[in-house]
Amino acid sequence: MPLWLQFFAQAALSFFATMAFALCINVPRRALIPCGWSGLLGWMVYWVLWQLGTGRMLANAAGAVVLAFSGVLFARHYKMPAIIFNIPGLFPLVPGATAYQAVRELVLGHIDESMRLVVRVLLVAGSIAVGFMLAQLLGEFYSRYLRARWRRRRRT
Amino acid sequence: MEIQRQVANYMEQVMDACILAGRLMIANGSEMYRVEDTMRRIAQNAGLKEPVIFTTPTGIFVGLQDRPLTSLGTVTQRVLNIEKISRVNNLSREFAAGQIDFYQLYAALRDVDRATPTFPLWLQCIGAAVASALLMIIFAGQYDWLDMPLAAVSGTAGYLVAYYLGRFTKVYFITQTVAALACGIVAYLGVRLGLGHSIDNIILGGVMPLVPGVVLTTSIRDLLAGDLLSGIARGVEAILSAIAIGVGIALIFRFLM
Numbered sequence: 001m002p003l004w005l006q007f008f009a010q011a012a013l014s015f016f017a018t019m020a021f022a023l024c025i026n027v028p029r030r031a032l033i034p035c036g037w038s039g040l041l042g043w044m045v046y047w048v049l050w051q052l053g054t055g056r057m058l059a060n061a062a063g064a065v066v067l068a069f070s071g072v073l074f075a076r077h078y079k080m081p082a083i084i085f086n087i088p089g090l091f092p093l094v095p096g097a098t099a100y101q102a103v104r105e106l107v108l109g110h111i112d113e114s115m116r117l118v119v120r121v122l123l124v125a126g127s128i129a130v131g132f133m134l135a136q137l138l139g140e141f142y143s144r145y146l147r148a149r150w151r152r153r154r155r156t
Numbered sequence: 157m158e159i160q161r162q163v164a165n166y167m168e169q170v171m172d173a174c175i176l177a178g179r180l181m182i183a184n185g186s187e188m189y190r191v192e193d194t195m196r197r198i199a200q201n202a203g204l205k206e207p208v209i210f211t212t213p214t215g216i217f218v219g220l221q222d223r224p225l226t227s228l229g230t231v232t233q234r235v236l237n238i239e240k241i242s243r244v245n246n247l248s249r250e251f252a253a254g255q256i257d258f259y260q261l262y263a264a265l266r267d268v269d270r271a272t273p274t275f276p277l278w279l280q281c282i283g284a285a286v287a288s289a290l291l292m293i294i295f296a297g298q299y300d301w302l303d304m305p306l307a308a309v310s311g312t313a314g315y316l317v318a319y320y321l322g323r324f325t326k327v328y329f330i331t332q333t334v335a336a337l338a339c340g341i342v343a344y345l346g347v348r349l350g351l352g353h354s355i356d357n358i359i360l361g362g363v364m365p366l367v368p369g370v371v372l373t374t375s376i377r378d379l380l381a382g383d384l385l386s387g388i389a390r391g392v393e394a395i396l397s398a399i400a401i402g403v404g405i406a407l408i409f410r411f412l413m
């Protein structure tokens with residue numbers, strides 16, 4: 001499959017998969033489609049970076065940053081808490097499947113493979129969490145900057 | 157005397173409302189800092205100046221700095237239900253903006269569990285089916301479109317088993333193992349009947365609605381935010397559920413193949 005076709009296939013898959021998962025965890029009806037968008041954004045950033053060869057951790061962290069920002073934007077636009085868009089949007093990125101594979105390999109007696117997968121789970125989950133923290137930090141700085149500017153304007 | 161009693165009574169009600177809000181948010185999968193933030197806001201907007209709040213995934217404590225008043229609440233079950241979180245959040249915001257008074261907030265919080273609509277089961281099943289089928293392709297990294305229907309069926313089977321078993325027993329581990337087992341059996345039978353070819357990928361898709369990926373990430377976010385206790389508790393929960401699913405699937409691999 002050519003790369004551009006893969007790009008669109010991945011985008012469509014992540015969009016609909018996120019929406020479908022959002023149905024399972026009872027996201028409010030109005031938020032289903034933006035949830036799909038934020039899942040798509042997070043996954044596509046990850047996928048593109050992964051294709052460029054940046055490695056798993058950086059790609060995941062960047063995906064999480066973009067996801068968190070999109071969550072904030074959607075939250076402003078739809079007047080809903082950002083968590084609604086973040087949790088389903090995470091779904092394509094999180095290492096749940098890898099965690100299950102790790103345990104399966106362990107139970108089947110393939111210890112080396114299982115350890116490799118366990119480390120990967122920790123790294124991926126950690127880098128997603130770091131990405132979220134980074135986005136939160138940047139958001140806080142930005143809002144503090146806005147507030148400072150607003151105050152200065154009022155004074156002059 | 158009478159006034160003092162009324163004040164104490166009111167404070168107890170405020171603390172009870174805090175506990176209710178916190179319990180709803182934890183039981184439905186919110187991060188800890190958000191829970192504490194919401195509880196603190198409710199308490200402060202209701203006039204308690206210095207609330208002391210301590211939350212863990214299994215229990216909540218609220219106290220007052222300068223009075224011998226404390227309330228406890230326990231959380232027994234934790235699932236993911238975003239609409240309830242968002243409803244509690246909205247109520248707390250409306251309260252902060254003065255659109256509803258404290259007694260309305262209190263009544264509404266007690267009603268959240270009953271009044272929040274959920275999607276009908278068939279729609280949830282379709283969600284599970286689509287998520288399994290599509291994520292199988294995303295995760296397996298191979299574009300084997302032919303296995304999608306079987307992955308969808310397997311995912312639905314697992315989701316349904318987890319749903320119905322979750323009503324009978326509160327033991328998380330058993331629910332997850334049996335659900336994974338159902339996934340695996342469906343996938344195995346399907347492959348035997350010639351409806352799909354890569355059983356590894358099909359099972360990977362099928363367990364997708366069950367795996368604890370979001371909980372795992374939330375746990376690490378809690379840890380990084382400094383909520384060590386809840387991070388560890390959630391992490392253990394996620395690990396247990398991954399073990400349950402892995403064991404369920406490994407049973408299939410060991411005894412059927």
